[in-house]
Amino acid sequence: MTAAENPCEQAAARPPQDGVSLLELRGICKRYGPVEALRSLDFQINQREVIGLLGDNGAGKSTLIKMMSGVVAPDSGTILANGMEVQLNSRRDSERLGIETIYQDTALVDSMSVIRNVFMGREITGWLGFMNHRKMREITEDVLRSAVQIGGIDDPHKTVGELSGGQKQAVAIARAVYFKRLILLLDEPTSALAVRATESLLAYIRQLKEEGVSSVLVTHNLYHAYQVCDRFVVMSHGTKVLDCPKEQTSLEALTEAVIMN
Amino acid sequence: MDVTMIARISLFMHRYRESAIDILFLFLLVQLGAIIYSLIEPDTFRYIDSRNITVTLKAISVLGVMSMGVGILMIAGEFDLSVGASYTLTGIFMARQVESGMSVYLAAPLAILAGVLIGLINGTITIRFGVPSFITTLGAMLFWEGMTLFYHGAKSMRFRPEQSFVDLMSGQIWVIPASFIWFVGVTLACWALLHHHKLGNHFYAVGGNKRAATAIGINPNRTKLIAFGLAGASAALAGILAATRVGAIQPGQGSGLELQAIAACVIGGVALNGGRGSILGVFLGAALIYTIQDILLLARAPGFYLDIFVGLLIVGAAIFNQMIRRQQRAES
Amino acid sequence: MKKLISLLVVLSMVLTFAVTTASAQDDSYDITMIIYSDASVEFFVPVVNGAEEAAELWGVNLDIQYANSDPVMQNNLIETATANQVDGIAVIIQDDDAFDETVCAAMDAGIPVVSFNVDDSQGAAGNCRMAFMGQNFIETGYLIATRMIEEHGLSEGDHVLLSVEAPEAVYAVQRAEGAARALDEAGITWELIGTGFNLADAQTMTVQYLLGHPETDAIIGLGSVNLTVAPAAVSEAGMNIPMGGFDLTADIIAGIEDGTITATVDQQPYSQGFYAITQLVLYLKYSLYPSDMNTGGLGLVDASNVASVKELTGTIR
Numbered sequence: 001m002t003a004a005e006n007p008c009e010q011a012a013a014r015p016p017q018d019g020v021s022l023l024e025l026r027g028i029c030k031r032y033g034p035v036e037a038l039r040s041l042d043f044q045i046n047q048r049e050v051i052g053l054l055g056d057n058g059a060g061k062s063t064l065i066k067m068m069s070g071v072v073a074p075d076s077g078t079i080l081a082n083g084m085e086v087q088l089n090s091r092r093d094s095e096r097l098g099i100e101t102i103y104q105d106t107a108l109v110d111s112m113s114v115i116r117n118v119f120m121g122r123e124i125t126g127w128l129g130f131m132n133h134r135k136m137r138e139i140t141e142d143v144l145r146s147a148v149q150i151g152g153i154d155d156p157h158k159t160v161g162e163l164s165g166g167q168k169q170a171v172a173i174a175r176a177v178y179f180k181r182l183i184l185l186l187d188e189p190t191s192a193l194a195v196r197a198t199e200s201l202l203a204y205i206r207q208l209k210e211e212g213v214s215s216v217l218v219t220h221n222l223y224h225a226y227q228v229c230d231r232f233v234v235m236s237h238g239t240k241v242l243d244c245p246k247e248q249t250s251l252e253a254l255t256e257a258v259i260m261n
Numbered sequence: 262m263d264v265t266m267i268a269r270i271s272l273f274m275h276r277y278r279e280s281a282i283d284i285l286f287l288f289l290l291v292q293l294g295a296i297i298y299s300l301i302e303p304d305t306f307r308y309i310d311s312r313n314i315t316v317t318l319k320a321i322s323v324l325g326v327m328s329m330g331v332g333i334l335m336i337a338g339e340f341d342l343s344v345g346a347s348y349t350l351t352g353i354f355m356a357r358q359v360e361s362g363m364s365v366y367l368a369a370p371l372a373i374l375a376g377v378l379i380g381l382i383n384g385t386i387t388i389r390f391g392v393p394s395f396i397t398t399l400g401a402m403l404f405w406e407g408m409t410l411f412y413h414g415a416k417s418m419r420f421r422p423e424q425s426f427v428d429l430m431s432g433q434i435w436v437i438p439a440s441f442i443w444f445v446g447v448t449l450a451c452w453a454l455l456h457h458h459k460l461g462n463h464f465y466a467v468g469g470n471k472r473a474a475t476a477i478g479i480n481p482n483r484t485k486l487i488a489f490g491l492a493g494a495s496a497a498l499a500g501i502l503a504a505t506r507v508g509a510i511q512p513g514q515g516s517g518l519e520l521q522a523i524a525a526c527v528i529g530g531v532a533l534n535g536g537r538g539s540i541l542g543v544f545l546g547a548a549l550i551y552t553i554q555d556i557l558l559l560a561r562a563p564g565f566y567l568d569i570f571v572g573l574l575i576v577g578a579a580i581f582n583q584m585i586r587r588q589q590r591a592e593s
Numbered sequence: 594m595k596k597l598i599s600l601l602v603v604l605s606m607v608l609t610f611a612v613t614t615a616s617a618q619d620d621s622y623d624i625t626m627i628i629y630s631d632a633s634v635e636f637f638v639p640v641v642n643g644a645e646e647a648a649e650l651w652g653v654n655l656d657i658q659y660a661n662s663d664p665v666m667q668n669n670l671i672e673t674a675t676a677n678q679v680d681g682i683a684v685i686i687q688d689d690d691a692f693d694e695t696v697c698a699a700m701d702a703g704i705p706v707v708s709f710n711v712d713d714s715q716g717a718a719g720n721c722r723m724a725f726m727g728q729n730f731i732e733t734g735y736l737i738a739t740r741m742i743e744e745h746g747l748s749e750g751d752h753v754l755l756s757v758e759a760p761e762a763v764y765a766v767q768r769a770e771g772a773a774r775a776l777d778e779a780g781i782t783w784e785l786i787g788t789g790f791n792l793a794d795a796q797t798m799t800v801q802y803l804l805g806h807p808e809t810d811a812i813i814g815l816g817s818v819n820l821t822v823a824p825a826a827v828s829e830a831g832m833n834i835p836m837g838g839f840d841l842t843a844d845i846i847a848g849i850e851d852g853t854i855t856a857t858v859d860q861q862p863y864s865q866g867f868y869a870i871t872q873l874v875l876y877l878k879y880s881l882y883p884s885d886m887n888t889g890g891l892g893l894v895d896a897s898n899v900a901s902v903k904e905l906t907g908t909i910r
Contacts (some may be wrong), residue, residue, distance in 0.1 A: 060421040071476065107476040111536035112462075123459035130457050133282035164450030190348050311677035312702075320669045359780050414759035415787045417688050506663045509691040511761060558673045561623070561656040564632065 020083040021046050022183060022214060023068065023097070028077035029059060030063055030238075037063040038074070039238040044119040045183055045214050050205055052229035053218045054258050061218045062104065065187050066078050069101040070094035070218075098182030102189050106172040110161030114153060115140045117160050118175045143163045165192035177208075184208065184215040190224060203230045222258070234258055280529045281542030282579070288545045288552070295556055310518035311436045317555045322440035323503045324521055325547035329451045330380075330495025331522040332543035337454070337488040338468035338535030339394040342382055344522060345515035346405035346494035352500035352510040353413050356403035356420040379405065380493020384486040402519065408545055409512050417511045420504045440502045447495065452540040464488060469536025513575045519531045524571060525550055528578040532586075549574070599741055621652045622680040622877055624870060626713040627670050629685045629711075630670030631661045633792055635842055636817045636862060640710065642908055643866030644683070651874045662759075664691040671695040671815045675702050681873035682706045686713045686720055688761045697721035705876050707883050711764045723876070724883035726868045728860035731766055734771020734815070737837050737858050738890060739810055742779050744855055745835045749780030752808050756799055756823070757815035760787035768815040768839060799826035820845050824853040841894065846906050856895035859902070863909045864888040876906070 023045040038060050045051060053061050067079075067233050070088040076174045079086055088094050094101075108117045113243040115133075118140050124132045138155045155168055160168060169192045176184060184205075190198045205215050205228050218223050225232065232249060234242035234257045242249075242257045299308035309314050334341055355372035383401050387394040432439045455461035457532055466474035467481040472513050475481055499518075504510045525534065528549060529542030553574070554567050597731075626644055628637050641657055648655035654677075660667035667684075672695050674682050680698055682793035686692055686708045693713075699706050700721045709726045741747065753776055757765040769785055778784045786802055788795035795818050803809055803826065812827065814820030817840035827834060836848070839854040840862075848854030865888050870881035894902050902910055 069476075091476070103476055103478075105472075107467050107470075107473040109473050109536060111469040111532075112465050116462055120462060121479040123462055124460050129459050130453070131459055131462065133457070175298060231423065234397065307677050310676050310678075313673065316669060316672035316676055319672070323665060343905075414761075415759070419690055421690075437781045503665050504655070507691045508693070509664060509666060509688055511662075511664055511688065511691075514665065517661070517663075554669075555673060558658070558670070559677050561654070561677075563657065 021080070022082065023099070023198050024080045025064075025067070025074075026078050026080070028064075028067065028074045028079075029219075030067065030072065030075050036238050039048075041077070041235075041239055043233065043240065045216060047214060048209050048212060049230045050201045050209055050215045050228055052215060052225035053216055053235065054231045054232060054254065055235035056221065056258060058171055058237075059124070061239040062187060062236055063238075064199070064235070065185050065218060068094065068099060068185055070099075079183060098180075099185065100176045100180040100183070101185040102172050102187060104187040108172060109162045110169055113157060113159055114144075114156045114163075114171055118143070118173060118178065122179065139178065140174070143178045144170070166194055166197060169193055170197065177204070182213060184213055185218075186215060187218045188220070188238070189217070190219065190221065198224065206259065222251060222254055226254070275380045275485060281539045281545060283585075284529055284542055284545045284549070284578070287573055288549055291549065291556075295552070308518055308556070308559060313559065314436050315433065315438055315553065316420070318441040319435075319506065320399055320554070321548050321551045322438070323499050323506075324443040324518065324525060324551065325544060326447050326502060327496055327499040327518060327520040328525040329447050329540070331494035331520045332463060332526040332529070332531050332538060332540070333451060333455060334492040335523070335526055335531050335533070336465040336468045336535060336538045338483050339384075339387065339485055339488065340398055340523070341380065341401075341492045341496075342395065342398040342519050343379065343383060343401035343405055344499075345518040346402045346409065346502035347376050347379045347493060347496040348511065348513075348518060349515040350379075350405050350409045350412070351497040352504040353409060353418050353512065355501065356504060356510055357378060357419045358411065359420065359422050360418075365426045368422075369426070369501055372501060373494050376495075376497025377490045378493070378499075380489040380496075381486060382558070383493070384421045384489030387489075388485060392477070395515045404405065406513070406516070413512060415512055416524040417509050419509050421508060422505070427505055429519060430502055438467065442508065443498070444504060447498065448540060448544050459495070461483070464530065465536055467535075482546045521550065522547075524575045527575055527585050530578070532582065537582075546578075604771050605706050621654055622698035622874060623654045623656070623677075624648070624681040624683065624873055625656045625658060625670075625674040625677075625679045626869070627647050627658050627667060627674070627682065627684040628662060628665060629660050629662060629687045629727075631791065632659045636840060639909055640862040640866035643868075644870045647831075647867045647870035647874075649902070651871065653870060653874060655870065664688055665686075668692065668739035671699060675699040675704060678702070679704060680877055683869040683873060684708055685709045685710045686722065687764065689715065689719055689763065693720055705873055705883070707869050707873060709869040710860075710862070711762065714763050720876055724872060724885050726865050726872070726888055728858070728889045729887050730767035731771040731774075732891070733839070733858045733860075733889070734768040735775045736771070737856065737893065738772040738813060738841070739812060740856055740893060741835065741837045742775065742781070742820050745811060746811060747779065751781045751810040752806065753781055753783045754784045754802060754806070754809050754812045755783050755796070755798075755804075755815055756788055756812065756819040757785065758790045758795070759816075760785060765815060767786040772813055772815065788819060792818055792822055795819055796822035796826050796829070799823065800829045801859075802884065803827065803830035803832055810834055812836045812838070816840065817842050817845070818849075819856065820857060824848045827853075841902065841906055841910050843906050846899060847887055849894065849896055850895070850903075856893040858889065859892065859894050859910065860889040861910070862888075 021044045025041060026042040028038050028041040043064065055061050063072065067074060070090050070093045073089055079088055115136050119136050124135050126132050137156055141193065144153050160171060169189060173189060190201060202224060208215060217225060217229060229246060231245050232254055233240055299306050305492050327348065331341060331344060354375055355368045358368040383398050386392060387397045389589040430439055446558045455464060463479050463484045466479055467484045471481050525546035530547030531538030531542060550571055553570050558564050610637040617795055630637065644655060648906060656738050658670045660670055671682065671692065684706060696706050706722045707724050708722040712725040712727060751880050755769055755772055757769065758878060761767055773783060786798060789797045799822055811834050814823050814836065815838060820838035820840065821842050823836040827836065835855050836853060837857065839858045841857060845854060847858055867884055875881040876883055
């Protein structure tokens with residue numbers, strides 16, 4: 001589908017209400033040896049929006065997420081935050097911009113407790129860098145209870161290795177939820193979650209939008225995406241093939257866009 | 262003791278498995294057994310004799326100090342086999358400076374600095390070139406052993422510093438030798454670092470899942486480099502304690518100590534592939550090895566019994582820790 | 594929990610077994626003998642045999658411990674024996690300073706200590722031990738070097754290799770001192786190399802030295818390992834030079850028999866072990882003060898007396 005044929009492209013090309021995007025990627029290219037992971041990609045995240053990032057395996061969704069997290073750098077193209085050009089060369093850089101990520105492989109350490117995993121790298125410290133165990137425990141219990149509502153993690157001192165797949169994902173979500181500031185990137189967050197937990201998470205994403213946090217949701221489950229997203233971006237072979245607000249598309253159209261490309 | 266008590270104890274031990282509760286129980290029971298036997302047969306088994314306590318504590322201290330650094334490094338996911346060579350070389354370096362007139366209070370910290378440097382070199386080569394630390398430090402061990410002979414030759418080196426230093430490092434308060442006080446001090450410092458400081462959390466993270474730690478923003482190279490430096494420092498301190506006690510340093514005397522340090526860590530529950538272990542475990546591992554050696558010597562058992570025992574203990578402890586891990590995984 | 598208990602049961606069973614088989618509950622003397630090397634060094638086998646025969650004659654409970662060439666470990670052994678209040682200690686003093694404190698502490702605690710095989714280089718002035726049973730290495734170093742010079746017509750300008758296992762140890766320093774004196778007097782140059790206690794390594798190092806110094810005219814092996822490997826090393830280097838040195842092993846005997854080795858100094862390690870135990874017992878029983886012994890005297894083993902020595906090598910000699 002070309003730009004002319006796709007009515008949604010024009011809609012997306014309109015500048016966002018507030019004037020400038022939270023995060024914008026222009027003309028991004030990334031190559032891994034002979035493989036072009038991203039080709040001339042444009043992508044925007046605006047305030048108070050939830051974007052569904054769709055596409056088949058190998059489309060480049062994970063690479064895009066990693067780029068926004070600061071884990072990989074683009075070969076060419078520009079990244080702008082609030083209209084100003086930035087370099088995202090490390091996790092710290094993206095953190096500073098208020099971007100938090102839930103990774104596909106959860107990025108948890110099995111041999112450490114839930115508390116230590118939640119605060120890994122961002123420990124709450126007092127005097128001279130010594131950790132404030134009590135505060136970290138309280139916050140962990142609080143977040144596990146409120147944000148994710150996953151049963152079974154009764155003891156935050158348990159090691160993550162003892163948890164089930166769904167519980168591990170809940171911990172990863174809880175961590176991102178606690179540290180989020182402006183943008184939340186979710187890479188397949190519901191793959192191991194049970195139905196009720198998934199509903200809970202989707203509801204939470206909607207709530208976050210009201211609180212001023214935008215999200216990018218990468219998922220294979222178009223149904224989930226359709227429930228919660230305001231805008232849909234479909235990728236294929238490293239570039240964008242569709243960028244449509246929800247009002248201008250349907251579940252069937254999205255499915256077709258993903259499968260056909 | 263009824264069923265609920267046993268259940269509660271089981272739950273308690275289950276919960277604190279990671280903090281070496283099992284090895285503590287084992288250690289306490291061995292001590293209890295030895296003390297009881299010593300009370301029954303005071304003339305043939307002098308376990309609670311004050312001199313025996315002192316010599317056992319002295320023996321534990323040198324290995325214990327070295328094991329602390331080795332253990333922290335293992336938790337961070339790396340090895341250092343050159344600690345034995347470093348222990349000897351830094352000791353000889355210090356003794357030579359003292360012999361040529363330098364104050365030992367300057368020479369000793371310099372020796373520790375030298376140990377840190379050796380550790381950092383090991384770390385830099387490992388990280389920069391992606392060589393497994395086992396290999397890097399195996400080479401380093403041979404290199405520094407050779408350098409010791411080159412620097413000093415094959416003769417024994419006298420170490421006769423000021424008496425105040427000797428008292429500080431190798432004196433005695435009641436039955437407790439100074440070296441043991443140093444060991445306890447190092448243990449407490451390492452405990453605070455590993456279990457209560459954010460850097461300790463980073464050691465566990467990069468050792469347990471380097472990819473996850475990197476993704477979250479921890480710098481694994483910097484973290485590991487610090488651990489390498491700590492291992493080098495502890496090796497040098499162990500060397501200073503040994504040199505002060507004996508009054509001399511013989512080249513080649515540290516040979517084999519690195520494996521004993523790893524053994525103490527493994528017995529104490531430190532995992533070979535990183536991410537697991539506790540300071541208490543390392544402390545008890547070193548203590549257990551020398552407690553058993555002491556029991557065997559008091560019982561006048563032939564020398565090779567000790568090797569057999571420590572060998573069994575290492576494999577037994579490793580199997581035991583594996584079983585725990587498999588149980589944990591099955592529960593999830 | 595179950596696993597912990599089973600581990601404990603096994604451990605306590607094994608420990609009890611070790612303790613009961615090892616400790617005796619009678620009135621005989623308990624003596625601990627501490628050898629500075631590890632248990633695999635052939636030289637100490639006759640020492641241990643001598644000690645064990647004396648122990649049997651006198652009804653002594655003998656405990657042999659090895660320090661694996663680590664002075665820290667050796668101190669642990671001495672101190673533990675002291676804490677254990679054994680009746681006597683026999684120990685090798687291979688370092689002038691490392692054992693001063695612990696031996697004196699043992700003596701202060703009322704435990705007689707004698708040394709054997711190697712002594713503090715300052716003798717009684719350098720260490721608290723009551724007596725030393727071993728050989729005067731300086732004298733015998735001079736002796737064997739003189740024999741080699743005379744028998745093979747070595748003269749000014751010639752070069753001799755002195756090889757030894759542990760050049761930093763007192764025995765090596767003393768033997769080298771004696772040999773060097775004889776060589777210096779004759780204007781013969783010499784060089785000392787350290788090879789360690791491993792036979793294969795010692796042979797390799799000796800061959801490498803010879804290949805690098807083809808002008809070498811003779812070898813004096815200052816230790817049993819070195820003299821043992823000398824014939825093979827010389828032949829491997831394609832040379833044909835005379836050899837002599839110290840101590841006895843089956844290979845050295847064979848070398849004397851076939852003429853490749855001229856002579857060897859025998860410090861009679863059996864006597865060292867035997868008399869160390871015996872003198873301790875005599876002190877304990879009758880308060881007879883132990884006296885120094887120069888074991889082996891000034892006798893050399895060579896082609897003239899090798900036959901009588903041969904049968905006893907490895908066990909007694």
